[in-house]
Amino acid sequence: MVHQPRSGGPQRSVAHGIARNAVLWERVRDLLGSADEGSGPRQVVDLGGGTGGLAVRAAELGHHVTVIDPNPDALASMHRRADENNVADRVVGVQGDTIDLGDHVAPGSVDVMLCHGVLEVVDDPGQALEAIGDALRSDGVLSVVVAGRYAAVLGRALAGHLAAARTLLEAPTGDAQARSPRRYTRGEILDLLATHGFTAESVHGLRVFADLVPSSVVDTEPGAQTALVELERAVAQIPELTAVAGQLMVVSRRRN
Numbered sequence: 001m002v003h004q005p006r007s008g009g010p011q012r013s014v015a016h017g018i019a020r021n022a023v024l025w026e027r028v029r030d031l032l033g034s035a036d037e038g039s040g041p042r043q044v045v046d047l048g049g050g051t052g053g054l055a056v057r058a059a060e061l062g063h064h065v066t067v068i069d070p071n072p073d074a075l076a077s078m079h080r081r082a083d084e085n086n087v088a089d090r091v092v093g094v095q096g097d098t099i100d101l102g103d104h105v106a107p108g109s110v111d112v113m114l115c116h117g118v119l120e121v122v123d124d125p126g127q128a129l130e131a132i133g134d135a136l137r138s139d140g141v142l143s144v145v146v147a148g149r150y151a152a153v154l155g156r157a158l159a160g161h162l163a164a165a166r167t168l169l170e171a172p173t174g175d176a177q178a179r180s181p182r183r184y185t186r187g188e189i190l191d192l193l194a195t196h197g198f199t200a201e202s203v204h205g206l207r208v209f210a211d212l213v214p215s216s217v218v219d220t221e222p223g224a225q226t227a228l229v230e231l232e233r234a235v236a237q238i239p240e241l242t243a244v245a246g247q248l249m250v251v252s253r254r255r256n
Helices: 014-032 055-060 072-084 098-104 125-135 149-158 162-170 173-178 186-195 215-220 224-235
Strands: 043-047 064-069 091-095 110-116 136-147 198-206 247-254
Touching: 014 055, 014 110, 014 136, 014 198, 014 224, 014 247, 043 055, 055 064, 055 072, 055 091, 064 072, 064 098, 072 091, 098 125, 110 125, 125 136, 125 186, 136 149, 136 186, 149 162, 186 198, 186 247, 215 224
Parallel strands: 043 064, 043 110, 064 091, 110 136
Antiparallel strands: 136 247, 198 247
């Protein structure tokens, strides 16, 4: 359950990766807040959280985090990262998936569910959302991140795969959603969430430009990494540009 780069995009350096993910972490940090500043530690589940890149940072804010992922090697890496960052007492790793979410999380027990890069690859996105809804408290919050469909069209075209770009662009929604990984338009992900009982509160575009700017620019131009992050912040909520974002982040709540 890893995030996929745009097809045909340039290779990424470590610095470039930091720039690509900076806005995502800022949004998650704002969503969680610090346990010291709010109403205390929150119960967070990072579904498909892999090696714990977000989970450990959430635990550093004082929250209790359960990472559920099918990959035991990723979970082992997550535990090492948690130990190295002195938050092992606040992070739990569980091998599992959306299908058996109810076996690992008590109904109505989760304050915040992170579901990033998951709906693209599960067998049934609707079933996954139903399980997530059961796990959340009545006022619980869901953060979904999915790959953007139009970004994939743009990436294929820029790589010279013009026929593939047109096929993805013109495919009926049902056909596009059957692909793995699935890619969503803004309207498609909002409709999917609404169908399964969630009301969207905000939509952010992630990696609008970061997947297109070569690493050579980020690595060699003075101030380029900072400028790229600032640009991503500036465009994150402009609908005309988020339409071609590499990822869409939707924060929503259960409808009671």
